[in-house]
Amino acid sequence: MTIVHPASARRLGAAALASLPASVARPNYDRAAVATGIVHLGIGAFHRAHQAVYTDDVLAAGDLRWGILGASLRSPDTRDALVPQDGLYSLAVRDSDGERLRVIGAIRDVLVAPQAPAALIEALCRPSVAIVSLTVTEKGYCHDPATGRLDEAHPDVVHDLAHPEAPRSAIGILAQAIARRRAAGLKPFTPLCCDNLPANGRTLHRILSRYAALVSPDLGTYVEGEIACPDTMVDRIVPATTDEDRARIAAALGVEDAWPVVTEAFTQWVIEDRFLSGRPGWEAAGATLVADVAPYETMKLRLLNGSHSALAYLGYLSGCETVATAMAEPGIAAFVAALMADSTPTLVLPPGADVAGYKRSLVDRFRNTALKHRTWQIAMDGSQKLPQRLLGTIRDRLAQGLPIERHALGVAAWMRYVAGTDEAGRPIDVRDPLAADFAAIARDAGPVADRLAPALMGLQAVFGDDLPSDPRFRTAVTRALDALFRDGAKATAAAYARLPSPD
CATH class of the missing domain: 1.10.1040.10 (N-(1-d-carboxylethyl)-l-norvaline Dehydrogenase; domain 2)
Structure with a gap:
């Protein structure tokens, strides 16, 4: 997708918030004071309509430790749309009663992994980062869907094992960051899978442990024994944004939003409460924390x-x-x-x-x-x-x-x-x-x-x-x-x- 901005269009951004219509909800917290507590791999529409919204509610409640650094593993499109808007974008909730608009402020920055792999690994090693969440789709886990095990012949896996310092798969990125944090004496982050995989946390843990063992037996033992990957269940219907959506939302906002997200009113997030280094209070935002997902x-x-x-x-x-x-x-x-x-x-x-x-x-x-x-x-x-x-x-x-x-x-x-x-x-x-x-x-x-x-x-x-x-x-x-x-x-x-x- 190519983002096209009319030369005369005024863009959504921090400077435009005060001029938005009163009906549009917007961040009520000091975004400059927000720390980066979460790195999210796969910064697509679903994450921006789901986990980022729950996290925005946590920030609005006053816990400013949980800002999100987004990372695209493939295309620069999301970065190119959001960075000029200070990470802001609009969420349009649509049903038979009409459309309600809200500007989400949880995303602090967006990186593009293929363009800046070292910067992404460095970001993952920040002491403030406690969670690395993922929506990379089922195919992003380099696994065999029939068995739920690592596909060791997958081209990205082959590449990452040969070049562990410059990984291009989500699994390789996680393993490299875990190894770096361990070497630096930092507390481990919690990898949090939010894709539709069966037993998604356990599946991620199995894949990640096997990959780490192929990097080195010692790293494999560490991941197997010390890294927790909670199971989750996510539910919200998020269609692809169309040019018609962009035009309609721009008219309602009075400014252009290069990549708004359209969704339904229903949302659900069930999370296994098993985190290594703390987590946001997502339950206050409507998530369900359980022992068994x-x-x-x-x-x-x-x-x-x-x-x-x-x-x-x-x-x-x-x-x-x-x-x-x-x-x-x-x-x-x-x-x-x-x-x-x-x-x-x-x-x-x-x-x-x-x-x-x-x-x-x-x-x-x-x-x-x-x-x-x-x-x-x-x-x-x-x-x-x-x-x-x-x-x-x-x-x-x-x-x-x-x-x-x-x-x-x-x-x-x-x-x-x-x-x-x-x-x-x-x-x-x-x-x-x-x-x-x-x-x-x-x-x-x-x-x-x-x-x-x-x-x-x-x-x-x-x-x-x-x-x-x-x-x-x-x-x-x-x-x-x-x-x-x-x-x-x-x-x-x-x-x-x-x-x-x-x-």
């Missing part, structure tokens, strides 16, 4: 994320650009509700959970026409998402002797999508680390379910060894894929919504 995480991954992915593939294939448009299709909406019902028996619910109310709220959130959440955006990186969003549920239902047809349709819709052509014959821009593999498989197999399904199941990094060898899984996915080719996504979703649910 797993029940919350599984409920969210299987009910929200699993349904979201299936909805995105079925919607995109049938020509629905947004989630709300897809949910306006009666057959797809009925399928989503039935898919959630099938996922429910696999859950161990958190204490006091209202699962029926949660599912109703998800349907309402998916129907939110004020958010233009593109199905294509959700469909990205499916090879990294499927194992935790759909395949884990399938494994549990198979173990319980329950039918898997609806979840198999979600997998088949992914297969139909990554084959690269929608139902109108238009090419699909498939964004995924395995996109080249998908294209080669689709060329060889053609639009034939009996050939395409088993070929894609051969991707061990996605499906492992167990599911492809299970005839119940093979049959259900192949049958669903055949129905998608024959009848299309809308009709197939409607038909699968009507299937009996013996459980």
